Amino acid sequence: MLVAGIDCSTQSCKVAVRDSRDGRVVRSSSTPIPGGPSIDPEIWWSAVANSVADAGGLDDVVAISIAAQQHGMVLLDRAGRVLRDALLWHDTSSAPQARHLTDELGREAWVSTVGMSLSSSFTVTKIRWLRDNEPQTAADVAAVALPHDWLTWRLRGFGPEQPDLDELVTDRSDASGTGYWSPFEEDYRMDIVERALGRTVLLPRVLPWGGTAGKTADVIPGVPAGIPVGVGGGDNALAAFGLGIGPGDVVISVGTSGTIYTKSVSPVKDLSGPVATYADATGNYLPLVAVLNAARVLDAGQAIIGGNSDRFAAAALNAPPGASGVTLLPFFEGERYPDLPAARASLHGLSLQNCVPENIARAFVEGVACSLANGLDAMRDTGLPADRVILIGGGAKSIALQASAADVFDLPVVIPTPHEYVTLGAAKQAVLALGESAPDWRWSTQKELMARHPTPWVRDQYRRAYHAALRGEYQQ
Secondary structure (H helix, E strand, O other), X not given: OEEEEEEEOOOEEEEEEEEOOOOOEEEEEEEEOOOOOEEOHHHHHHHHHHHHHHOOOOOOEEEEEEEEOOOOEEEEOOOOOEOOOEEOOOOOOOHHHHHHHHHHHOHHHHHHHHOOOOOOOOHXXXXXXXXXXXXXXXXXXXXXXXHHXXXXXXXXXXXXXXXXXXXXXXXXXXXXXXXXEEOOOOEEOHHHHHHHHOOOOEOOEEOOOOOEEEEOOOOOOOOOOOOEEEOOXXXXXXXXXXXXXXXXXXXXXXXXXXXXXXXXXXXXXOOOOOOEEEEOOOOOEEEEEEEOOOHHHHHHHHHHHOOOHHHHHHHHHOOOXXXXXXXXXXXXXXXXXXXXXXXXXXXXXXXXXXXXXXHHHHHHHHHHHHHHHHHHHHHHHOOOOEEEEEEEOHHHHOHHHHHHHHHHOOOOEEEEOOOOHHHHHHHHHHHHHOOOOOOOOOOOEEEEEOOOOOOHHHHHHHHHHHHHHHHOOOOO
């Protein structure tokens, strides 16, 4: 029998139909999505419909589940209408609100209450931004949902034509990224919602991790009514579920953003700040560090060097480690860790002698690798085991980043065969929605890397550039 996993990410909506016996992809499709910091949710809905059509429809599918990017704020009125464009995770306009909310309770109180210190990525800061900047819209809000919540609701036949807000549902993993769900209490903190908005509103009901959200309605051509729908979840949690990670496995995903996460049987309180405790898709937890700037930094470097990704990688590999003293701080869109929402990228250490394309390319690659390595260090500093890195995501295909990661991370690096691991996790949830146990679909290893020439001075060079910048422009 066939099941379908859907991933509505920042840049595309992907549908993968899989054989439930072994997880093999039978057919798939992808629809591009505009990558701005805010978006009309109807674009997601259209992208789902287009991807379903391009995948040949889902008439032969017996169950579906949806994953999506986390944190996005979808606002609904009492009639089930979307009130404004959704503010997404990489929108940094709520940075002042993150600071204000942090000052009101104190950073340690936030970590002890919801498992994370605040940044502009989290939904709670966007709700406070709405109250401060669009009070009339804030007054009309009846429910706050996340992207996967809203898409699951629509797939089940709800919306302006049938506005039953009580049918909004979510899962632990997505709820845990809002900033108003507690991993310690396993419940929403409505007092925090009230603090952010000035009143409480309806929030999606949190479903058990192995359950079902309901059944499809006849709302998308090619999707029959009556198909069980899995609980869905946040993209990182479902990628972890797809990979089947265990303690000691640290996943580093190099996509639009970079995420570093592992599995834990209990919530983590990182009072130093960078590690946020999310819930995972198996009833456990997913401690995670996120950086805003990842694969698109490599794209920017390629645009400077010219040519395709192979030419860019070759240029980077032709430069020595450390790029002859050139360092990139890759904060093109501000940064989440370190928490510098107003920062911008900068090149350091340039001279007339080292300003050549190869060094520039190497600096772009090492800037991403060092930023991710900082997140890995923050994870290890909490005492969580880290035995190997599983490197995934579009940026992980870069042979230059692979080589730099192996030398910089100071851990064995495993690179799985390129795969859509989020849709794989969603398809596993679809099997659970049928009342069956989670399938044990195996993934294959494409490459295993050990540090050939450890390069601690590359990290030291990066730290010196960062601290010099912090004393100057970023501090201002």
